[in-house]
Amino acid sequence: MSTSSTPLGNVTARLARSEKLEGKPEGWNRPPVIEVEGDSELLELAMGPHHPSTHGVFRMDVVLDGERVIKLKPVFGYLHRNHEQLGQSQSYLASMPYTDRLDYFCSLSNNWAYALAVEKLVGQVVPERAEYLRVILAELTRIQNHASTIGFLLQEMGASGTPLMYAFRERELILDLFESLTGSRMMCNYMRFGGCRVDASEAWLDGARKVVAALPKFIDEFENFLMSNEILMARCQGIGVLKPELAVNAGISGPMLRASGVNYDIRKVDHYGIYDRFKFRVPLGDHGDIFDRYMIRMLEMRESVSILEQALKEVPGGPVMDPKAKIRNFRPKPGEAYGRIESPKGELGFYLISDGSPNPYRYRVRPPSLINLTVLEDMCLGSNVADVVLIFGSVDIVLGEVDR
């Protein structure tokens, strides 16, 4: 990864990796107040709710001094449908299709996170073959999510249309796989407590192997777009910097956290599912700028391909659903559980409280998209209004999950 200098000179100063929290002045983790000199007239601008760069219905109330952002307040809720109350008013299983609609790019990882939380709550085991299928589907989801995110970056920088279609061409192949296995391209509703809904045929696994075999070539080509484009480097490097200690304190997770150099990947930390059986590396960034955030996604796609190759080699036979799993009259004993996975956006968690009835007493989604936006203002302050669009895009959010 060559990031030391850009055509515009060395703009990526290296960050101190681990500053201690103790001894910090109070309020160090708040966004700074920018003083305006002279008698410049301030402009209040509402970016959104309808703006193509906001990836949905989302508003940023920005205060500008010329081109410079001096205040930014995100406004949420345009897509709010009280998902959690819905989850509490129906049975555990009936929430599964609703989880598809949280982060509609990654419905399969949402399914897995929810299934994992419920399995923790009732102590359910998952058969080998289902675990393998889950890993394969989650990593395919990660690849198509990261590819689209990078495609959107190029789109937002003004390379309208074509680069995004490169990403979508590859995504379409993966969505075809999802469709032939689950019946739906995006709203997959595939996982169940104690396994998966249907088995994958040998032909489907062959098809997946074929798609995975073609991926490295696509990633090479796509990486060229990022690495060899002077304009892209100039606009991404050294902009929207997030320091590691603030990232940790603000609960940032996923590629955005690792771009700031914090080594925390839930696949490695929790070893949920069967991730301890695969060899993969956790890419880390040095600078925490926009460029690093995209580069991390690029590198994670390569690691996902490596996981997929290992998983597809050795898919064992057997059932995809625990035969002892209870489907009718599913009533977990009173208690609570928090289950989380490393979704493509970050830590996706589900917190469930059972009171012994068929519906959860409390059903909570921990949305990585919303929490990763906590530091949006810190990253944007002082930069140009055109960069706000890029910084926002590099967070990688889906409004279905932010607003729930």
Added chain:
Amino acid sequence: MALKTVEEIKAAILAAVPGAAVKIMPNPSPSAQQSLLIEAEHATAIATFLRDDEELALDYLSNVTGVDWLDKEIAEKVKVTRQVAKPVEGGDPGQAEMVDETVEETRKHIEPGYLEVVYHLFSMAKKHGPMVLRMRTANRTDKVELPSLTPVWRSAEFQEREVFDLFGIVFKGHPDLRRILMWDEFKDFPMRRDYVEPDDFEYEPTPHDEVLKRAQEHRAKVAAEEAKS
């Protein structure tokens, strides 16, 4: 590295924050994620200790959420011994003696409800967790204030705003406590267990049958309210 048990964490908190009251909440589910119930008074001190302690190093506040516990009516069967007058056998008809009699009585009392915030903590430095913290309000109506942990962990900022918005818990010391998902003029708290959704059928574009009836009722109600004010 494994996290200390809740008992050890409780002991560590009591040693570091004198006067704190910490209670271990059991969790009978197979997940066995037990939690610590702390009171509002020492919450910030306990949170700062948990974050800065070298061994615990719980620097990552992952999840903040609210739980609404309604008033519970508890029916108990109690054995009560009373003195009952009983006619004396073979005596005069009017003569009676007092005898102890044990009767089973059902007594009902109301356990007041409360709102609860749950914090899930992890450590990025030590890679352990979760450690679950809980705080409770005094009741569900007027005493709903709790201290905000946003100054300790920034990640609580939007999540505590969400709990305020949807449950109505007021976080003291939060830098920017506004509604986040609902609009500012909204009155109720949609995630409470006793929330009733408003009857806003006037927005129905083509009301019919039952919907039409409710729409008319709703319009009449709105008109009556407007006439009153």
